[in-house]
Amino acid sequence: MKLIIAITGATGAIFGIRILEALKDKKEIETHLIISKWGKVTIETETTYTVDSLILMADCYYSEDNLAAAISSGSFKCDGMIVAPCTMKTLAGIANGYTEDLIIRAADVTIKEKRKLILMVRETPLNAIHLENMLKLCNMGVIIAPPVPAFYTKPNSLDDLINQTVGRILDNFHIELDTLKRWNGL
Structure with missing residues (x-):
């Protein structure tokens, strides 16, 4: 399996970091x-991680410029992409095909090749533009997954x-x- 992981400047860089950590020892991914x-600024501001340490966790690293x-082409075979976290600017760019x-x-490319794209959008409150961009992408099959906490798990920490x-x-x-932790009903 091949996955593209992107970290943008919204608060919540830890989600992208934790995804990398979860996948780094899985040889099949x-x-x-x-x-x-x-x-990069958000990582250094919100966490104790360095950008260099994250680059070392990944199999391949690319500059945003x-x-x-290889991943800019549909001929690059992958299983999907996760943007964690996803800024409203990135959301708008994706929704409107502005590939800057x-x-x-x-x-x-992930959308055009009909591969799975998950956007962990980070903003609150949401305005009509944000919602319209999310709806537009959702209608194309993109998964909009804001990092909303699950309290039924009775978390003991932020890490949980x-x-x-x-x-x-x-x-x-x-x-x-x-x-x-999965929900097992009452």
């Missing part, structure tokens, strides 16, 4: 990482909430995480 300029990267950088181009959210995202690719 090849990760292709892109980090936007503001994603490299529109000649590799993240938006790779997402555009992050791991649950990441587990639900990776469920979309049939990737099982031991940290995911």
Whole structure:
């Protein structure tokens, strides 16, 4: 399996980081990482991770300016893409086909090749433009997955909430995480 992981500048870089951590030891999964300029700033502001440490977790890394990267072509075979977190700017670019950088181009290719695209959108409150862009993409089959906490799991820490959210995202690719607690009913 090959997955493209993109981290943009919205708050919540830890979600993209945790996805990389969950996948780094899975030999059957090849990760292709892109980090936007503001994603790098957010990583350094919100976490103790360095951009270099994340690059080392991925199998391949691409600069957001490299529109000649392998992942910018539909001929690059992959199983899908996750943008975690996804800014409203990135959402708007994807929704309107404005492929100004590799993240938006790779997402555009993912859509045109009918592969799975998951956007962990981060903004609140949402305005009509945000909602229209999400609806437009949802109607194309894109999965809009804001990182909303699940309290039925009775989390003991922020890590529990992050791991649950990441587990639900990776469920979309049939990737099982031991940290995911499933609802078993009442």
